[in-house]
Amino acid sequence: MENRVTVSICGEDYNLVAEEAPSYMQKVGGYVDTKMSELIAAAKVGRTDAAVLTAVNIADELFKEREATEALRAQVKEYSDEATRARNETSELKRELFKLQNKK
Numbered sequence: 680m681e682n683r684v685t686v687s688i689c690g691e692d693y694n695l696v697a698e699e700a701p702s703y704m705q706k707v708g709g710y711v712d713t714k715m716s717e718l719i720a721a722a723k724v725g726r727t728d729a730a731v732l733t734a735v736n737i738a739d740e741l742f743k744e745r746e747a748t749e750a751l752r753a754q755v756k757e758y759s760d761e762a763t764r765a766r767n768e769t770s771e772l773k774r775e776l777f778k779l780q781n782k783k
Contacts (some may be wrong), residue, residue: 688712689719689726711737 686708
């Protein structure tokens with residue numbers, strides 16, 4: 680189901696249509712508004728330049744987050760593989776112990 684919401688970004692209203700909840704879309708719009716407003720205030724640039732620079736900054740954040748996510752996935756896989764090896768070693772040691780106990 681598509682939701683419609685109006686968000687204000689740098690004093691301009693934009694109508695967003697998406698399947699996400701309106702509260703989420705407001706959150707996204709608010710984030711973009713904050714980032715653009717900060718850029719306009721700090722760099723003294725116009726809206727068009729602020730929009731491009733904001734897009735570049737958000738893309739940078741996205742790429743860094745993806746990189747961090749991939750690093751975490753790799754770490755989780757490494758831990759999972761290590762746990763599997765430990766379980767296999769434990770099973771092998773239990774079998775050896777059982778054999779040794781039955782030799783008596």
